[in-house]
Amino acid sequence: MSAKRTLAVLAAVCAALIVLTGCSALSPNRLPSVKAGVSQDYTVTLKFESVLNLPDGADVMMNGIQVGRVQETVTTPEGVDVIVGLTDARAVPAESSAIIRQNTPLGDTYLAIEPPANGGSGQMLADGDVIPADRTTSPPPLEDTIAVLAYFVNGGSIQKIQDTMATLNRTMPPIGDVRKIAATVSKDLEDLSRNTGELERMIHALNAVSKSFDDTRVQIDHAFSDQGVHYWKSVADKLMTHISTLLPSVGSVFTGGLFLVPMLNSLADVGEAGRGQWDQAPATGAAMAKFLERTLIPFAKNPSVNLVSVQATAGKKQLLADTKLLLSMLGAIR
Structure with missing residues (x-):
């Protein structure tokens, strides 16, 4: 009986050793995956600088479709070689690149294959091909x-x-003011878009005026040069000479016409000094146009007088009150 017990103990020890020996080669990476996989018809090697926590059995995806599974990772002096098994059912272009991704920070890591954007040469990966490190991206x-x-x-x-x-x-500003500003700007832009023809006409007119000044630049420069001043002074002197010659021959002016000589000389000096006023003519013309446009023409179109107060004697106060009431009814005063 003791011999049988001894044999039983030896058998149990041998069984335990066999189980432990078998378990020493067992790891989580060797456990079968519970995912629905694809066939692994051929193998391809992808070279990475690092793969972090990429596990054996990770999915290999292309355009959102599983095309294979990671078989193993091998450490090399240059980095890490990832050996994947791919299926013949879905061809992978030979110029594809690869990157290790995670859908979420705590999600499963998988290997994504990205086909070339231009379609590549048309060749497909085959058994034993290698995707170099310059076409892989480590996470x-x-x-x-x-x-x-x-x-x-x-x-x-x-x-x-x-x-x-x-x-x-x-x-x-407040939302209401912003909306008002936006509405005003929108109306202005809409009005501007409807009157682009007028803007083009004005621009063409300004362009024509500028070209006319450029075309007559020589004449303008000559008119205001020293020769031009000499010409106008000569004209004035000759005109005054003829006038001074004619005036003494007219009746009694003949005897007293010499008093006009200083006045005529003054007129010649005024004509010469008028050149200096010519430089201020544009500003003066603009001021005159502004006065006519903003003051005189509006008053001529709608003449009105702003009465501040009216005073009357003691006997005419009632008449003044009736007049004021009548004008208020007519809307002439407020």
């Missing part, structure tokens, strides 16, 4: 992402944005 470390987020939150950026929005709300 940023999660620690760096968290550090950037923490710096954004703790650095006062959110508070600055909130302060900026509060300042804008205090600076901007």
Whole structure:
């Protein structure tokens, strides 16, 4: 009986050793996946600088469709080789690139294959092909992402944005005023769009005036040059000479006509000094046009007098009150 018990103990020990030995080769990566997978008809190697926590058995996706599964990752001196099994049911372009992604910060990591934008050469990946490291993108470390987020939150950026929005709300006028301004601007722009022909006509007219000045620049310069001044002075002197010759021959002016000589000389000097006033002619003309447009013409169209007060003697106060009432009824006074 003791011999049987000894054999049973030995059998149990041997079974335990066998189970432990088998479990030593067991890992989570070797467990079968519960996901619905695709066939792995051929293998392709993708070279990455790092893959972080990309597990064996991760999905290989292209355009949102699963095209394979990660078989294993192998560390190399240049980085990490990711060996994936792809299905023949969905061909993958040979010029495709790859990137490791996560849908959410805590979601499953998967390998995304991105086909070339221009369609590539038309060749497809085959068994044993390699996607080099210059066409793969490693994910940023999660620690760096968290550090950037923490710096954004703790650095006062959110508070600055909130302060900026509060300042804008205090600076901007009330909503009603903003709507009125927008409506006014809209009407002005609409009116401007309806009168583009008038604007073009005005621009063409201004352009024609500027060209006319440029075309007559030589004549204008000559008229206000020293030769021009000499010409006008000569004309004035000759005119005054003829007048002074004619005036003494007219009756009694003949004997007393010499008194006109100083006046005629003064007129010649006035004609010469008129050139200096010519420079102020544009400003004077603009002022005159402004006076006519804003004062004289409106008054001529609608002449009116603003009566401030009317005084009357003691006996005519009733007549003044009746007149005031009548004018108020007619709307002539307020």
